[in-house]
Amino acid sequence: MGNRSDKPMNPLELLAYVLAKEIKDHEVVYIGTGLPMVAGILARKTHAPNIVLVYESGAQDPMEGGMPWSVGGPATWRKSPLILEMSYSFGQIYNGYVDKAFLGFAQIDMYGNVNTHMIGKDFLKPDHRLTGSGGNNDLSSLSEVMILVGLQSPQKFVPRVDFITSPGFVDGGDSRQKAGLLGKGPVTVVTQAAVFDFEPETKRMRVKSLHPGVSFDLCQLACGFELVKPAGDIPVTEVPSKEILEIIRNDVDPRGVFTSIPGM
Amino acid sequence: MGKFSFNEEAVKNLKITDTSVLERLIDFEHARKWHLSKDRSRKDKRMSLKEAVAEYVHDNDIMTDGGFCYVRTSIQSYFEVIRQQKKNLQFCSSPNTNHTYMINAGCARYSHNSYLGAEMRGIDRNYTRQLKAGKVTILSEWSHGTMAQGFKAAQLGLPGVFSKQLLGSDMIKYNPYVKVMQNPMRSDPDPVAYIPAIYPDVSIIHVHASDKKGNARFFGPAINDIAMAGATRKLIITAEEIVPESDIRNNNKGVSIPAMYVDAVVELPYGAVPGQMPGCYYWARQWWEMAFRFGMKSDENFKKFLEYWVFGVKDQYEFIEKLGGSKWIAESRRLTKAEEYDNEDAGVDFNYDEFQGDWPEDITTMKFY
Numbered sequence: 340m341g342n343r344s345d346k347p348m349n350p351l352e353l354l355a356y357v358l359a360k361e362i363k364d365h366e367v368v369y370i371g372t373g374l375p376m377v378a379g380i381l382a383r384k385t386h387a388p389n390i391v392l393v394y395e396s397g398a399q400d401p402m403e404g405g406m407p408w409s410v411g412g413p414a415t416w417r418k419s420p421l422i423l424e425m426s427y428s429f430g431q432i433y434n435g436y437v438d439k440a441f442l443g444f445a446q447i448d449m450y451g452n453v454n455t456h457m458i459g460k461d462f463l464k465p466d467h468r469l470t471g472s473g474g475n476n477d478l479s480s481l482s483e484v485m486i487l488v489g490l491q492s493p494q495k496f497v498p499r500v501d502f503i504t505s506p507g508f509v510d511g512g513d514s515r516q517k518a519g520l521l522g523k524g525p526v527t528v529v530t531q532a533a534v535f536d537f538e539p540e541t542k543r544m545r546v547k548s549l550h551p552g553v554s555f556d557l558c559q560l561a562c563g564f565e566l567v568k569p570a571g572d573i574p575v576t577e578v579p580s581k582e583i584l585e586i587i588r589n590d591v592d593p594r595g596v597f598t599s600i601p602g603m
Numbered sequence: 604m605g606k607f608s609f610n611e612e613a614v615k616n617l618k619i620t621d622t623s624v625l626e627r628l629i630d631f632e633h634a635r636k637w638h639l640s641k642d643r644s645r646k647d648k649r650m651s652l653k654e655a656v657a658e659y660v661h662d663n664d665i666m667t668d669g670g671f672c673y674v675r676t677s678i679q680s681y682f683e684v685i686r687q688q689k690k691n692l693q694f695c696s697s698p699n700t701n702h703t704y705m706i707n708a709g710c711a712r713y714s715h716n717s718y719l720g721a722e723m724r725g726i727d728r729n730y731t732r733q734l735k736a737g738k739v740t741i742l743s744e745w746s747h748g749t750m751a752q753g754f755k756a757a758q759l760g761l762p763g764v765f766s767k768q769l770l771g772s773d774m775i776k777y778n779p780y781v782k783v784m785q786n787p788m789r790s791d792p793d794p795v796a797y798i799p800a801i802y803p804d805v806s807i808i809h810v811h812a813s814d815k816k817g818n819a820r821f822f823g824p825a826i827n828d829i830a831m832a833g834a835t836r837k838l839i840i841t842a843e844e845i846v847p848e849s850d851i852r853n854n855n856k857g858v859s860i861p862a863m864y865v866d867a868v869v870e871l872p873y874g875a876v877p878g879q880m881p882g883c884y885y886w887a888r889q890w891w892e893m894a895f896r897f898g899m900k901s902d903e904n905f906k907k908f909l910e911y912w913v914f915g916v917k918d919q920y921e922f923i924e925k926l927g928g929s930k931w932i933a934e935s936r937r938l939t940k941a942e943e944y945d946n947e948d949a950g951v952d953f954n955y956d957e958f959q960g961d962w963p964e965d966i967t968t969m970k971f972y
Contacts, residue, residue, distance in 0.1 A: 372722045395747055396671045396824035402944060405953070408888075409722050411671030411824050412879065413942040424825040425697065426755040429748035433767060456744070462777060463618065463741070468731040472774065473698065473718035477748030480768040506771035518771030519783075519794030594954065596723060 343588045343599065348578060350531035351598045352587050353550055354488065355381055356579035357529050358441065361486050366438040367391045367431075369478055372410050374488050375441030377587070377597045380406050384586055393437060395474035397423040406592055410474075429474070432481040433521070440482035444489045445469050446500045449544050449564045451507025451525035451537060453479060453487065454500035462502065472504050479505030483522040491530035493563040508542035515542070533558045534576055538567045548574040606630075609779040616776050617741060624713065625742060625779055627804065628665055628695060631762065634802035637836040641866070647815045648868040649845065652918070655867040656683045659837045664689075664804040666711075667835065668696030671826045672721055673878035673886045676701060677807040679919040680841055680874060685710055686914065693742065695803055697750040697827055704913070706733045707905050717745040725895035729905055744777040745769075753780075753801035754827045757834030763799040770794055806835040808860065809874045811882070813842035814850070817865025820857040823881030832860045841871035843883060873919045877926065877971070882945065885938035887926055887971040892958035907962065926971040934972040 351374075358378035362368055364387040370379045379392050383403055393399040396411035400419050407414035416422045431437055446454035455475050457465035479485055485507075489495065507525040508515045515524050528535040528544065536547045545567035549558060555573060559566050579587070592598045607629065609622055619625065627633060650658075660666065666684075670676030681701050684692075691712040694702040698718035705711035707729065719727040733739045745753075749768050756764045765786065769775050775783060775796070786793035808828050810821040819840045821828075832838055840860065845868065851858060873880075877887035890912075898908035916922045923931060941951035955972065963969050 394824075396674070396826050398824045404944070405942075408886075409672055409674060409879075411674035411826065412886075413823075413881065413939060416824060417943050422822070422824050424751070424755075424829060425747060425827050426751035426830065429751065429768075456773070462616065464735055465731065467726070468719070468734055469726060470720045471699075471716045471718050471744065472746035472772075474747040476746035476772055476774065477768050480746075480770060480772075481748075503771070503773040509771045515771065517792075519767060519792075520770055521767055 343595065344585065348584055349598070349600050350550070351600060352584060353576070353578055354529055354531055355587060355591070355598055356583055357534060357576060358486065358488055359385065361527060362387050362390060362439065365389045367393060367436055369393045369432060369437045369440040369482060370410070371440075371442050371474060371478065373443045374597055375443060376407055377592055378441060378488070381587060381591045384590055385583060393428060393431060395425060395428055395477070397425055397428050399423065399428065406596070429477045429481065432478065435483070437482060439484045439486060440478040441486050441488060442475055442478055442505065444487055444495070446495055446497055447487065447489065447528065448497055448500045450509060450511050450542055451487065451528065451544065452500050452503045452509065453505040453507065454502045455504045456502040458501055460501070476505045479507065479525075481521050485522065485525045487525050487528045489530060491532045491561050493561060496562040496564065498564040508537060511542040512540070532561055535566075543567050545569055546573055548576040550576045551578060610775070610782050613743070613775070613777050613779040617779065619742065619779065622779070628693070628715070628801050629780060629799045631800060631802065634757075634834070634836055641863075643863070645816055645862075648817050648865060649815050650867050650869060652680060652683050652841065652869045652871055653687075655839045655869050656680065656687055659839055659866055660684055660687075660689050660805050662690040663692070665693040665695050667803045667806045667831055668694065668699055668701050669806060669808045669826075669828050669831065670875065670878065671824060672698050672700040673891060675809055675821065675823055675875050675880055676878045677809040677841055677874055678878050679871060679876060679922065680807040680809070680839070681705065682913045685909070695801065697745065697747045703727050703729050703899075704909065706730070706739045707902065708909065711739065713740050713742050715743045715745065715750075716741060717747050717750045721891055721895055724891045725899070728899040732902065741777070743780055744774045746774065749781070749796070749798050750801070751827050751830070752798045754830035754834055756798065756800035757802055758830040761800055763797055765795040766798045767795060769796045801834065803831065803835045805837040805839070806831045807839045807841060808832060809841045809871070809880070810860070811843050811857075811880075812846045812851070813840050813868050814848040814862070815845055815868055816848065817860070817862035817868050818848070818851045818858055819860040819865070820851065821859055822857050825859060829859050832864050837866050838864050839867045839869060840865050841869040841874040843872055843874065843880065845870045871919065873923055876919055876923060879939060881939070882943065883939065884932065884935040885942070885972065887935070888955060889958040889969065889971045890926065896958060896960050897962060911966070931972055938972060
């Protein structure tokens with residue numbers, strides 16, 4: 340992608356930074372494929388060098404280095420003290436050894452339910468069949484704190500997902516607990532426009548902070564359901580420093596696989 | 604009919620009219636009987652890949668995808684399955700990345716899904732097309748974790764396990780094997796998902812080394828391979844190298860699969876190409892881009908892709924010639940060792956030109972590392 344150093348910050352870089360900040364040093368963090376990987380590696384190279392990264396293939400706690408190209412690739416297990424199996428790695432979350440999990444989505448609804456299965460009305464004849472669950476459902480079912488990341492548009496932020504791959508707050512209220520699911524559910528959603536949390540009673544998605552240059556109305560325009568507006572002024576999302584941007588561009592994602600936008 | 608009680612809503616939603624197609628995957632008695640009847644003799648089980656696939660992969664079998672997407676996966680063996688034109692296979696794996704290559708050729712008719720596609724290489728557009736065309740039928744939807752639990756339950760010798768996964772999701776409505784129940788040890792309401800032990804018919808697992816009886820050793824993520832080895836009715840081990848039994852006995856730390864499970868041992872150097880093999884070779888990045896950005900686009904493209912890479916070669920050596928021959932092997936080993944921190948990587952450059960869509964005018968000049 341050439342030299343990006345003279346370019347202004349793009350929304351994907353901001354997204355990676357916001358996500359990385361959700362990680363505290365010394366935490367055990369479960370990482371899905373794509374943008375979550377960028378955040379995990381960025382956190383490790385900046386404010387959280389002592390985190391343990393866990394991946395679904397059984398890989399965990401690799402030596403620090405470049406971005407993995409697969410959650411089973413060498414960068415997820417290079418010089419690991421121990422490499423396990425898939426069933427064991429999910430067992431670690433169930434048993435309370437994982438602090439946070441980071442997940443992507445193709446579609447999300449107002450209760451934080453995630454769809455990575457299909458777009459369309461007929462499961463057997465979908466418009467687009469997507470990946471299916473992978474570890475997405477496991478993380479959403481088991482993790483104590485779930486952080487969701489993806490791009491925001493009215494097509495992706497829908498009133499009801501076409502298929503619930505990974506339950507968030509299901510139908511809102513206490514329906515997540517009633518379904519027998521563990522943990523606090525989706526705590527944070529990060530997009531290129533804003534950061535969201537969920538209103539404590541109804542469990543409906545609420546704006547927590549807006550990225551620079553994004554108004555609530557603009558954010559609402561890019562959303563297919565009615566967002567909850569918090570009382571008072573909505574904070575502006577903190578942007579990464581020039582130094583952090585350099586780290587993203589040079590050390591974390593030098594090929595710009597996840598954090599570059601054509602033309603930006 | 605009648606032996607199993609499937610999740611009826613899922614059977615209905617999936618429009619499965621004859622549930623006998625679902626039975627063998629969870630038929631423990633059948634698997635146990637099969638295991639009991641396996642040849643116990645401490646014999647040399649070596650044979651060629653062609654022989655192993657001909658003898659142990661049968662039409663209608665439930666087959667697994669080993670490794671993880673493109674990490675230590677028996678891709679060269681799957682291509683042999685395609686060349687031998689096996690029919691109506693059920694594919695049951697976590698992930699199912701390499702399933703797609705088997706659908707168009709008519710080899711894989713049914714799928715037990717957990718994950719289709721190849722991470723950031725892209726969405727499996729071929730699967731969507733074949734699903735709509737009725738060339739593949741979904742038999743069940745799983746998460747990685749719950750399918751892993753099904754394999755693990757089989758390996759551990761359990762009828763099934765109770766899981767906290769899949770609850771509240773729509774997969775419950777599309778998986779005939781899973782039922783939501785009340786946790787019998789709790790007095791308060793506590794829904795759990797019952798996941799049965801699952802028993803595939805045939806697995807092909809690629810390892811670093813095996814002795815001629817099938818005691819097999821590998822390193823890197825095990826994913827589901829150890830569990831699958833204990834569950835599957837028939838097991839083909841393909842190995843980068845065959846080592847003496849004394850080597851296995853004296854260096855047994857990495858041994859993961861005991862010979863008693865194994866039906867056939869195939870010496871198959873580069874058996875995971877074009878995927879990555881820990882310590883041995885890197886994945887052929889442009890190959891995967893070509894598969895997903897060119898091959899998956901249309902049936903026509905897919906045919907061309909398979910003709911060049913699968914039907915146009917007779918074995919992994921001819922495949923590697925197309926990737927770049929011995930230079931590809933050397934570069935590829937260098938890259939994987941660098942990423943694993945097993946060589947001095949200061950001079951190793953991971954930059955490369957991504958493959959972008961059209962079949963090159965002269966593919967022989969294309970670089971795959």
